[in-house]
Amino acid sequence: MAQPMRPRTRPAVSLFATDGRSHPLQDALVTVTVVLGILAFVTAMFHHLHLISSWAGLVGIMTGAYGQYVSVTTRERFPLIVGLGASALGFFLGMAHGGLFGGVIN
Structure with a gap:
């Protein structure tokens, strides 16, 4: 007797995964690192936004390192x-x- 064919369902694959599995933690770390990197880079072009650029850069470095x-x-x-x-x-x-506290702490 012939076996009925079940339709194949593909697992949910993330944008950054090539192994056929989903990686939600890694995808979140990629997104956070890229957003913080863009924020730190753009705000670093303005001298008076040094608090934002230094803190966003520091957190971006930490999330990116853990993501790696x-x-x-x-x-x-x-x-x-x-x-x-x-x-x-x-x-x-x-x-x-x-710096991180420049002008805030004297």
């Missing part, structure tokens, strides 16, 4: 490196313009 530690695929690692670079650049320029 737990990442599984290359598609996850590539935007993490881009976000880490932007976060680091924003952090260092924010530190040069006044």
Whole structure:
């Protein structure tokens, strides 16, 4: 007797995963790192926004580093490196313009 064919359902695949599995933690870390990297990089271009750029850069570096530690695929690692670079650049320029507490604590 012939077995009835069941339709194949594909598992939910994330945008950054190539192994056929979903990685919600890694996707969230990629998104947070890239957003914080863009924020830190853009605000670092303005001298008076050094608090935002330095703190956003610092948090972006930490989330990006943890994201690199737990990442599984290359598609996850590539935007993490881009976000880490932007976060680091924003952090260092924010530190040069006044630092994490510059002008707040005398």
